[in-house]
Amino acid sequence: MSNSLQGFDVRAATFAADVEQAFWVNFWISIVLFLSVVAPMIYFAWKYNANKVKNEDVENVTHNTALEIAWTLIPTAMLMVLFYYGYTSMQVLRTMPAESESIVVKVEGLKWQWRYEYPANANGHIHKIGGAFQKPKIDDKGKVIEKGTMGITALYVPVNTNVILEMSAPKNDVIHSFFVPAFRMKEDVVPGRTTKQWFNATEVGEYDIECAEYCGTDHSYMYSRLVVLPQKEYDAWFNSAEDTPKGNFTKTGDALLQRHGCTQCHSILTDEMKIGPSLKTRLSKEQVLHVIEKGQNKLGYDMGAMPAGLATGTDAQEIAAYVAGGLKGEKPASFAACTACHGEDGRGMGGLSPDLVGYDATLLGHVFKNGKEGMIGRMPAFPEIPEDEISAIAKYLENIGK
């Protein structure tokens, strides 16, 4: 069970954008059709209200061929557009990739759990994982004492890879439905049949799996979780005999920071200063003052280097305090010296310049590529860290601050 809403703002599979587009085309056409009925209705109810109309002004208009043709053909055309979008988005959802280019996982839905079976790995081990969601514990008065948890019931897949799910249910079971809202995908799991669906996850993270076809007592607890791992993380797990990936798999970013050895120099969850600065907070006051005084030319942003001495004296002090405080509180007037490049909110104008508030993926990318030099010392470059892992780390660090 995740803590963020993973259906609406998350779009984590290749085809989610197609479904979304079809939905919004439909939404706006619906608004037009809705208004074409309701707007004249309200206008007529006002304009021809009995209080305003004399009997002799009432006219029996019973036909208008042009208008009738228009309100038949135009909505028909609009509906055909919607059919087309519904059809094409289905095509994307239902056109299975070749099995040779995909991971094929067998999914079994049964009362009330999801089970997953992977193909044999290099060592001949077959992962059989999954299981029931642990229901929340409730006291006599109906208060939740302990939240429900997933335990180890996750389906692990690598990012940017085709995954085909071959789904079935035991013959003496009932129909279930495998629904991943964040991916916009769903297909029934029918006893005695094998149904299929596929996806290609675009973002490392965790997503809810829900049962969408009513299946009895614990239907509303038939959750599971889809964990999208970076390729290396996935490979390491898949080739092992472990049931769950190493590291804290609920926090993929944490596992990555461990693997790349980041934690040897940086503390993550505390403010403790190791060889490098803590990653819990973005910048200290001293660091900001140092950059303002010396400038910064190592990061390699297209915007170029930051010249030294853009602010001095109390102005620099004010700015440093404001930035170190996470840009909360009253904005000092002197901060105007920074906004041209870093933006009013200090977030680096969507990757054009360094983010002053958090570690966005662009900033991490530049640091890993070029290394970094500053007040505290020199950090070497780590150019081998791939992009999907960088975004996972950025996402993880972003959430720590909250």
Place this chain on the structure above:
Amino acid sequence: MSKTYFDETHCAIGHPKSTFMQWMLTIDHKRIGIMYAAVMFTFFFVAVATAFLMRLELFAPGQQYIDGNTFNQAFTLHGVIMIFLFIVPGIPAIFGNIVMPLMIGAKDVSFPRLNWFTFWLYILGCIIAISSLWVGNGFADTGWTFYAPYSLTTGTNVIFTLVAAFVLGMASILTGLNFLVTIHRLRAPGMTFFKMPLFVWGIYATAWIQLLATPVVGITLILAIMEKYFGIGIFDPAKGGDPVLFEHLFWIYSHPAVYLMILPAFGIMSEIIPVFSRREIFGYRTIALSSASIAGIGYLVWGHHLYTSGMADIAKTVFSFLTFFVAIPTGIKFYDWIATMYKGKIVLATPMLWALGTIITFAIGGLTGVTIAMIGVDIHLQDTYYTVAHFHYAMLGGVVFLLFAGLHYWFPLVTGRMYNEPRAKIAFYLNFIGFNLLWFPMFIAGYLGMPRRYFDYLPEFQIYHQASFIGAVIFIAGLVYMFYVLIQGWVKGPKVGVNPWRATTLEWHLPSSPPPLENHSKVPYVDFDPYEYYHGEPVVKFDENMRRID
């Protein structure tokens, strides 16, 4: 000399003296209609109470008042009552009985005794359905769709509900048969099909669906019963059957059933709009024929309930394509109604308010139906609250709202009295606001991924459930108030004569109100269109012998 219920043979058996027995045995279509209304609204409130219990439980995540199994039974009870006991018999059983024969100038339906039998068959079905609350291992927990193999394996008392649905289906077939024959054989002389009021067209189209589609669900339910008790292996995969076959057979009936519900409701709309716009209806023939074409195409679209069932993609495509063609005649009707208001003299009395309110709510219900007719989008929205909100907007905000519109419109016809107009308007606004607050948040929750039939939910969805709960409270208050106002009007409202709305159709040209036994004093001759107004006044007037005076 007017006849009475005592000295005429207007009972199915004998000549009982007591008023109570005269009602129980009556074959008079108006009395039967009133009895249907009394029983159906009683069940309606039982189902509303069940729904409120579920809303209460869903107010917060976790378990508060009922456990998961009880919740599952609650939504099954709600669905079974609302669909099989209330909305399917719905408008035809109440207004089809009371008003349709009056509209075509008939003395009764073609087979009054069959009508009486049908009513009691319906009561039998209701008793069987409800009795399983106390008999056996508890009420069914399958949902009103009885999907196999769940319904075959659950330990609850599904058999009673299946049998009840079968018996109620039988009653529905007989009603349809009776109305078909009545409309074909008993129209007043001169009244061709294109001179019939549009409500009669709605009932006519519906009667065909009742007659032709209901047997399919009857067969399906029997197969399910045989499967459950004799293990013949049609739906149960453990015995070599196919559960998806059940879904197909179930929806072959249950999708046309949706049109069976809405077409008579559209008929009520077509009655109210011209009367309260004080002018002829726009596009009479288009509206009449669109009812017929909806009834026709409605048979061919059931597969849109099965986009995620594992059905072949080509079948999904064909069903989706056909589904869009049901939307077209429906849309045309809406434009015709709006055009009817153009240059009219619009009286915003309570029936008209309900009709116009329904145009808004049903437009939302219909257009969100278009969303889930789109295959790729429906794959995401299928079995979520989006779908739940959609069909409540269409069924409650369409069919039931128009049933309420008809209740206000024909109230003076049935009772001879008038309800308190300002209070009835307050009741409408309460209902309208409560309704939208209750169901609109569910569109959002469903889009975000809230599945239906969930007893518990992720904490993210709580805000939508809470908004819905507040809406439910307002809506139920509105419903109770509306019935209070109507009952009060029936008991002590002012007497208003036979045609208080200055309407044109034949049911408003009766010798007295409430209508006497055997209706019109003489058989009228119909050589005029149903909604003839000139300068805001009805054109056709009758003398006491139902002859036209110009």
